[in-house]
Amino acid sequence: MKLTETLTDLANPTRFLALTARILPWLAGVTAILLAIGLYQSAMAPDDYQQGATVKIMFIHVPNAWLSMFVWSVMSVAALGTLVWRHPLADVAAKAAAPIGAAFTFLALVTGSLWGRPMWGTYWEWDARLTSVLILFLMYLGLIALWRAVEDPSRAARAAAVLTLVGAINIPIIKFSVDWWNTLHQPASVMRMGGSTLDKAFLWPLLVMAIAFSLLFVTLHLAAMRNEILRRRVRSLQMMQASRVTFASEAGAGSRDGSAPKGAA
């Protein structure tokens, strides 16, 4: 009940802007501190007995991979908000999240292939996990293309919402691809039944990095949402002004016809 009230309150873009203006500096600060701690811990973490120093790529790779799926889930909830509850900020949230999610997915793919080169002996392997994440990346790009193809934001929002919900089928496929198929990508080691298989020396930096990256996403997402709201306001102001200018010039053209002889004289 409390949550729905808060969500309804936030439906007012002005209130949302005021709230985020207060929260954002704190969020950004906490994110920066956590990222600094996480990066320091990652740098100080011992080398793995098999992987050597390359294990440290994991501290970047795993949070990015988690977030690539998490962002699509956020967009799916926002899509429901657009289609079912018609929440006015839902499509802003969905639109702002797409490029950020694409960036996280891209980073997950790049860091993964950089790690794969020394470990697997190849930058890319067409196994189930890698392929499904690549499909996720393509779907992010398709979604961004859809947002950019249509001028009217509310029309684009509903189309993008349908596509987001259809694409959400891919998320469980990515999550369970390592269990369903016999893949080169190792199965889950942190979030699994029976506890983590990771040593504490690696688990702590990883968790700190995961929280830091999640907060980074929240910060970037809120900032992008603010930008999107402001961009829409600028757009509507520009359109208002354009229509006023057209109107004025039409009216002005009429009066200039009348005043032209006077000016000439």
Add this chain to the structure above:
Amino acid sequence: MSALGALIRRDIRIALRVGGGALIGVLFFLTVTVLMPFAVGPDLALLSRLGPAILWLGALLASLLTLDRLFTADHEDGSLDLIVMSRTPLELACAAKALAHWIAAGLPLIIATPVLGLLLNLDGTATLAVAATLLAGTPALTFTGMIGAALAVTLHRGGLLLAVLVLPLSIPVLIFGVAASQAAISGPLPFGTPFSILCALSLASLVIGPFAAAASLRHGLD
């Protein structure tokens, strides 16, 4: 029920008529398949190895190209609005339209497969395997593609945007279609495993496609 039957009959008739353009998909399929030997060289052993992949890719692209017609023509002449407003559930109407589209544009591709298999030096079993996987898999292409077609028609955009939206969704179908054909031709996997996943994909898209397409039509057309 009779309304749905009438819709299916009407769509098939329009698609096969002059200006319907359903059979142009087959022509495209033929052209793509003929182009391949020029690209990879006329090595018959290589062609028979690549054959299933070439046929699947050709069928995928051909069914993608004809998808544009699924809603556009009806949107232009206004009958799509009537379908949306009619008493028949829009989901069922979408499913009927997709079924008609598959009969008019998808089945000819499968019928053409044996002929194209000859050009690619596929033997009897291989051709049969590719035709069977296409029969099981092309409904999935049509029904997931329908989502993209519905989005494209509500946005008044077609062509490349449709392809960009639909192609990632069709990757699983392509993977298991080609895997099943390869399994039938050279093993070592049993044919049944990928083939049943392919059937499952078709059945799932049979359910998801009409709902998503109907949702985007309902929200998009105003």
